Amino acid sequence: MTDLTRRTFLSLSVPFVVGACGRRSAEPASAPPLASPVSPRAYAGPPRGWGDEDPHDWPGRRPYGLPVHGVDASRYDPNPDWRGAAQSGVSFAWIKATEGGDLLDPSFSGHWNAAADAGVPRGAYHVYYHCRPAEDQARWFIRNVPRQPGSLPPVLDMEWTPFSPTCTARPPAAEVRAGMAIFLRMLTAHYGTRPVIYTVPDFYDDNDLGSFAGYEYWLRSTAAHPTDRYPGGPWTFWQYSGTGTLPGFDGSTDLNAFNGSPVAFQSWLARRSVR
Template sequence: MALRKRHILLIVALLLAFIGMATAAISILNGNVISPSESLDIDSYKIAGIDVSAHNGNIDFAKARAAGTEFVFVKATEGATFRDSAMNSNLRKAHEAGLKTGVYHFFRFDVDGVKQAHNLLKAIAGRPLSLPLVIDVESHTNPYTPADIVTRKIHDMVDELTAYGYPVIIYSNKKGFDNHVRDEFADCGVWLCSFTQPNRGKNWTFWQYSHKGSIPGIDSDVDLDLWHGTASEWQQYTAKTEKAISVANMLYATINANRLR
């Protein structure tokens, strides 16, 4: 009888282990690499959004908005010269659909930070935006560059943007955050890329929790994001940002009138 009981307990243990491995596998297939015992608490965040680029193809933002998408960050630029081919149409259609809009710049480690700032500013060309300008900092596709040099170049870009009054957010994954963002850029917001639950007590603004999202209006996988705050705080945040960007746009246009022609 004792032997039979031990066999039963062994079978139960093996079944539990199998279920755990299956759960982990499903999580990986869904694009969220999380431990079997951990689930992402996304339902408690009330403001959801996406970030997109030309790689996402033709987007029906009205369908995305109807499905609950509140905001979108659109890729604008990269390095000193590159501009995303879908930036103009994505911003226009997202604005028409009633989404709060922002733009992001993919930071190149081997390019001067001030030049990157002006590439972004000339690309947005005074457009009304509801969200801060984002600097996307990640090592993927970037050449190896000593961390201190990269951080200095990011500072150069941030300083150039904030000199006109633009609010700035730094986007990064854990590696980029540890190498370039932690203990730096105190006046910038933080947009975390993390497939595990971020610390609610930390001072982050947005959380990108999946690269493999699926929403109406987009045929491809899409990045999914959440705002760290309440609905009322969101209204205050976007209203304040819209005013700041409007003033910064006017200042930039005035100072750089000849350069923009």
């Protein structure tokens, strides 16, 4: 089980060290510019050495038609060879940093430093808990994630938490969006760039995130193109598999693609990196 949801909450059972009330007026007035999408093209196959333990038979638009691919990593990827991964085509990585207001992924600093040493652009993500104030969670993330210029923007991972032993709350949508707005504003002020929002289909639908404007999205969709699963929802990153394989990583891992060309990705990095 390698998707962000199951990784996150299975980890809680293993000991380790470690929007303004739904009103649009509390959200940013406009979204940052999106990347230029890649024109549809024939299926080109995965990056060199990449595969999938449970591949989906993609009809029409396939993720491997996109040229810029990356990974996300956590304690469930204990010793990646980041240089080998970079040589195989990993162009970016998001690394799990924190959960709620008091949990730190024990592999964060190792992944953070090793990915940078390998020349992989990397950022950090936070798994939001619906039982902690948004302010506490933002402060916890800021306490543990360095503000290093050139890093990818931070990510807010928004999902329901049914596997958590301590927090299975499902607040009303307006309350969810209000908490998101607080967390995102605090991180924007600290890191000098707006975070990216990661989410999954049921959470997106339940909380009407299509109305939550002003931020770029990283969308999970392992059996449909994002434009089919999230109609009308703009996206910058697509998590298309939780069972991927690639050089440098043991076992299966999440695979992601950027919605643009290599040139567009470099432009995006220059515009959206931590200041």
